[in-house]
Amino acid sequence: MSYIAGFVAAVPAANKEAYRSHVAKAASVLREFGTTRMVEGWGDDVPGGKVTDFRGAVKAKPDEVITFSWHEYADKAAADAAYQTMMSDPRMAEIGASMPFDGKRMIIGGFTPFIDLNTTGKTGYIDGSLVPVPAANKQAYLAVAAKQAAVIKEHGANRVVEAWGDDVPDGEVTDYRGAVKATGDEVVVYAWVEWPSKQVRDDAWKKVIADPRMYADAMPYDNQRRVHGGFAPILDA
Template identity: 50%
Template structure:
C-alpha cells in the first residue's frame, strides 16, 4: 500500500531560488532511496483564516510564506527503511537548511482516496483538517464524491490521506495546526490542476454543483480546516 510523507515549511518570500535549489538536491536522495514522486509547492494563494491557516501552522513571519510538499512511497516499509538509511548519509545530513527546521511540520499518512487522470500538474490546492476516527467513514464517503467532482471540472488528481505517523513537535506539528481535540486525527489532502486558470474556473463550477452541497452534519469542524493554493517548483519522479 502506498504511503505519503507530508510537510508544511516556513520559507522566506525572497528566497524561492535558494529553497528550490535546496529542495532539488535533497529530493533526489528521496528518489534514490525508493520514493516514487516528490513534489514541492510554493505558497501562492495562502489566505488568512479566522481560526487556522497555513501561516499560523508554522508561525510564519510577515517576510515568510509556506511550502506545501509531499513524498510518495510505494509502501511504508520502503519509507521507513529510507528514513533509517538517510540518517547515515553524511552528505545529506550536512546540508544546511535555508529555513527554520524547528517550525517545519511533517508526518506520515495512509492514502484513503486517490483519483487521477492524465495531465501535467501546474497548480496545487492543499488542505489540512481534523477528523475523529469515528467520523472517518463519513468523511471518506464525502471525499470520494468530492474527488469525482473535482476531476469532472478539470482537476488532474484528488488525494486524501489519513494521519498514521503524526509526531508531536516541540514548536509546531500537524495536530496543533488544526487545534486537534480529544482523539481527532489529521487529514493531509491535495488537488492537482493543470494550471491556476483551470483551478479558478473549476472551483466556481465545483461550488455551484448540487452534488457538492455540504451534508446536514459535517464529519469534521470546517472552521479548523485550512487550505491554500500553491505553485509546484519541484516535481521529481
Template identity: 50%
Template sequence: MTYVEGFVTAVPTQNRDRYVAHAREAAALVKEFGAARFVETWGDDVPRGTVNDLWSAVQAKDGETVLFSWFEYPDKAARDAANAQMMADPRMEAMGADMPFDGSRMIYAGFDVINEAGPGGDFGYLDGVVVPAATDAKAAYLAFSRSSAEAFVEHGATRVVDAWGDDVPDGKVTDYKRATHLKEGESVAFGWIEWPSKAVRDAAWEKLMADDRLAGSPDERGMDGKRMMFGGFTPLLLL
C-alpha cells in the same frame, strides 16, 4: 497502498532560489532511498483564517512564503526504510546544517492514502488542504472524499488525493496537532487537488461552490471545516 510524507514549511521569500537548489539536492537522495515522487509547491493564494490557517501552522513571519510539499512512497514499509537510511546518511546531515529556512517550524507527518482519483501527471496549479477529522467518522470522511473527488475531476482536476494521519509526531515548536487544534478522538487528514492551471482551478471553483457533492454537515463529512487549513500553490519541483 500509497504512503505520503506530507510537509508544510515557511521559507523566506528571498531564499526561493536557494530553497530550490536545496530541495533538488534532497530530492536526489529521497528518490535514491525509494520515494516514487517528490513534490514542492510555492504558496500563491493562501488565505488567512479566523481560527487557524497554514500561515499560523508554521508560525510564518513577514517576508516568508508557505510551502506545501510531499514525498510519495509505494507503501509505509518503503517510507520507513527510506527514513532509516536518511537518518544514517552523512549527506543528509550535511544538508541539514545549511538550510535556507527554519526547519524547527516545518511540520511533517506520515499519511495513508485512502482515496485517489484522476489520471495524474504533471500539473500547473495545486489546492492543498489539512483538516482535523473525527477518528470514529473515518468512513464518513472517506465517503465525502470520494464524492468530492468525483466533482473535482468532472470540473477539470487531473488528480485528487486524500490521506489519513498515521504517524503524526509531536514537534518542539509546532506540529500538525497544534496547527489543527486537534481534539481528543480526532485524526489529521492531508490532501491535495492537482489542476492543469490556475485558470482552470478558478473557473472550476465557481461551479464547485454550488455542487451538492461538496455540501453536507460536519457529521456527514466527518470533519470540522472551521478548522480546515487550505491554500493555492504553484509547482516548484515535480520530480
C-alpha cells in the same frame, strides 16, 4: 498501499531560489532511497483564517512564504526504510546543515491515502488542505470526501488525494495537530488537488462551489478548522 510523507514549512521569500536548489539536491538523493515522487509547492493563494490557517500552523513571519510538499512511497515499509537510510547518509546531513529556512517550524507527518483519483497530466497548480476528523467519523468522512473528489475531478482536476494521519508526531514548536487545533479524538487528514494550471483551477472552483453534490446534510468534521491554500509547484521530481 502507497504512503505519503507530508510537509509544511515557512521559507523567507528572499530565499526562494536557495530553497528550490535545496529541495532539488534532496530529491536527487531521495530517489536512491525509494522516494517515487517529490513535489514542492510554493505559497501563492494562502488566505488567513478566522480559526486556523497555514501561516499560523508554522508560525510564519511577515516575510515568509508557506510551502506545501510531499514525498510518495510504494508503502509504509518503503517510507520507513528510506527514513532510516536518510538518517545515516552523509549527503543528507550536508544538505540538512544548510537549510534556507527554520527547520524547527517545519511540520512533518506520515499519511496513508484512502482516496487517490489520478489521471496523467502535468501538475500546474496545487490546492493543499489539512483537516481535523474525529477518528469515529472516518467512514463518514470517506463517503463525503469520495463524493466531493469525484466532482472536483469532473471539473478538471488531474488528481485528488485524501490521506489519513498514520504517524503524526507532536512537535516542540509546531505540528499537524496544532495546525488544525485537533482535539484528543481527532486525526489529521493531509489532502491535495492537482490541477493542469491555476486558470483551470480558478475556473473550476466556481463550478465546484456551485455544484449541489459538494454539500452533505451533516459534515463529519469541523470545517472552520480546515486549513487550505493554493500553491505553485517549484519542483516535481
